[in-house]
Amino acid sequence: MSIDFTLNSYQKRLQRIARDFATEILAPLVAEADADPDPQRAFLAMKGAYVEAYKLGFATGFLPRQYGGGGISNVDLQIVAEEIAAVDPGFATVLLVNGLALMPIAWFGTEEQRIKWIGEATSDPRGEYLAGWTVSEAPGSPGGTANFDHPGPMPAGISVVARRDPGRGEYVLDGMKYWPCNAGGWDLKGANVNVCVVRIDPTKGGKEGLAAVIVPRGAAGMNFKTPISKIGHRLCQNNVVTFHNCRIPEENVFAVGNGDLVISKAFTWSGPVAAIAAVGVARSAYEYILDWSKTYTGGGTRPIIHHQAVGYLLAEVAMKIEACRAMAWKAAHYLDLHDSEGHAVAAMAKVFCGETLFGAVFKAMQAMGVNALDRSHPVERFLREALVFPLYDAGNIGMQMRKIWGVMSAPGFDPRAIADSRPIRFDKSMEGAGLEAPLSDPQAG
Ligand SMILES: Cc1cc2nc3c(=O)[nH]c(=O)nc-3n(C[C@H](O)[C@H](O)[C@H](O)COP(=O)(O)OP(=O)(O)OC[C@H]3O[C@@H](n4cnc5c(N)ncnc54)[C@H](O)[C@@H]3O)c2cc1C
Structure with missing residues (x-):
């Protein structure tokens, strides 16, 4: 079977x-x-x-x-x-x-x-090990995250620069990152390690000029400000990280000229996880409100589940949860089959589930009524948590949808490959969708 x-x-x-x-x-x-x-x-x-x-x-x-x-x-x-x-x-x-x-x-x-x-x-005897994924940048820093694959030189795209100092066998990092999770560690002195995507050549675009640098805890010149206070997902730490003359040995650098592919693949791997996380939140909202609707009468003579309007709303929520779980599992299975090379299907799951289930949590709240706003119930938190899904983990509009679009636009894209679980090649020509260089530009790849 x-x-x-x-x-x-x-x-x-x-x-x-x-x-x-x-x-x-x-x-x-x-x-x-x-x-x-x-x-x-x-x-x-x-x-x-x-x-x-x-x-x-x-x-x-x-x-x-x-x-x-x-x-x-x-x-x-x-x-x-x-x-x-x-x-x-x-x-x-x-x-x-x-x-x-x-x-x-x-x-x-x-x-x-x-x-x-x-x-x-994987071998921390204290079990406290944290790794930071340090890609996103501050608005107007200059730089940005959504346009990491912009074909233009700086100031387009990623703006934390790592200048090579061949005399000392080092890269020197300067600039600021904004949003990276875990980066500050438990004491705001740094995660055990930060994997940071940087610009190694400011004269080149995002498809040639990026690399990844492994920055260990305690690296001189890396500092952390007070973490960002968010509406939802408050229990993960989002950092403001500054680099000033931060020297890292060359042996800690990888994907030289391919930092763009690192970003594209990492946010592909995480896509189905973000999708199923949205399922988890919507499931909790649905279960709480279903239970409420079977006991609360709203001043009528029977619990509100017996109103067709409430029943239909909750049926819609339940359908969406089941559909999204199936899609998230499908995307995860596809990644298992193809060494996480599933840039389109993973992004589809991430976008679809995040958007659909934010709406579903709201629908469940409508079924509950005004009491959904009362903070003595956990429901308002579910909405705050659900709000994060379309926006984080490579925002749906600026990054994930563009990735799907880029894959689809490629000559030879087979629209039935996902349904058949067949591999779809991903390469640099599929990045940069909608940015200045046309997708068909032979120089773009
Ligand atoms: C809980 C949480 C955890 C996170 N963890 C991390 C982490 O570990 N590491 C990390 O580096 N980041 C992390 N982030 C940041 C996250 O990955 C963001 O998705 C990322 O910063 C991109 O945001 P954005 O798409 O809004 O980009 P921005 O660059 O801020 O773009 C803003 C908006 O502009 C529009 N836009 C910009 N460019 C385009 C374009 N080319 N085409 C169409 N529209 C465009 C889109 O509407 C986009 O949403 C986290 C964020 C949160 C909330």
Whole structure:
């Protein structure tokens, strides 16, 4: 049977362990931390739960087994991520970002880098290890994130510059990053490592001029300001990172001239995880409100579920959750089949599920009525959490939709390949969609 949505016994066990962790260890911490106006304190309140998650393998389980990771499949990761995100998607993001940072080393790094950096990540006896994925930039810095693949030289695209100093065998980083998760670490002195995408040649566009740099904790010249205070996902730390004459050995650099491909692939790998995280949040909203609608009468004689309007609203929510879970699993399965080369389908899942389920959470709130706004219920938080999905993890409009568009626009794109789970090649000619260089420009690739 090649199409079967039934979990096998290993997956059921994984689901139970993740659910027990989420409900017993994570859930008791969430409300108070979410209400804390200080984002760093809120993040720090999660440290004990993180250590437990690390011990259970949730912080590194997706890293390749040969370097100490758990080597779990993308599909199995879906099962864990849904359970954790159903309780707190911000905490789930902390775990996910370890993968965003370290999977690029597995795909694009040297063997020495894999052994050293992934090996360190997977062997922390204290279970506190964090990796930062340091790509996004401040508005008007100059620079930007959505246009990382812009064909023009600086100031278009990524603006943190890493200048090569061959005399000392180093790269020298200058500039500012804004938004990176985990980057500041538990003490705002740095995650164990930051994988940072930088401009190594300001005269070149984003498809030739970017690289990735592994910046270890304690690197002189890297500093962290107060983390960003957000509407949702308050339990993950989003950082303001500055680099000033920050010298990193050349051996820490990888994907020279291919930093764009690193960004494209990392945000492909994370797409189905973001999609299933949206399922988790919508599921929690739906279950809470379904329960409410079976007991609350609204002053009538029967619980409100007996009003057809309420029943239809909740039916719509339930349909959307099921459809999105199937799509997220499909995308994850596709990534398993093709070494995470699923740039279009992963982006489709991320965009579709995030957008659909933000709407679904609102519909569920409509079914509940005005009481959904009362902060003594957890429902307003579900809406704040759901709001993040279309905007984060490579925003839907500026990045993920452009990636789908770029793949589709390529000559020879086979529109049935995704349905048939056949591979779709991704290359630089598919980046930069809608930016100054036309997609058909032979120089663009
Ligand atoms: C909880 C959370 C966790 C995050 N974790 C990380 C992390 O670990 N590491 C990291 O580096 N970043 C992280 N981010 C940032 C995140 O990845 C953003 O998606 C990323 O910064 C891009 O945002 P954006 O698309 O809004 O880009 P921006 O560059 O800010 O663009 C703004 C808007 O302009 C429009 N736009 C810009 N260019 C185009 C274009 N070419 N075509 C069409 N429209 C365009 C779009 O409407 C876009 O949404 C995180 C953010 C959040 C909220």
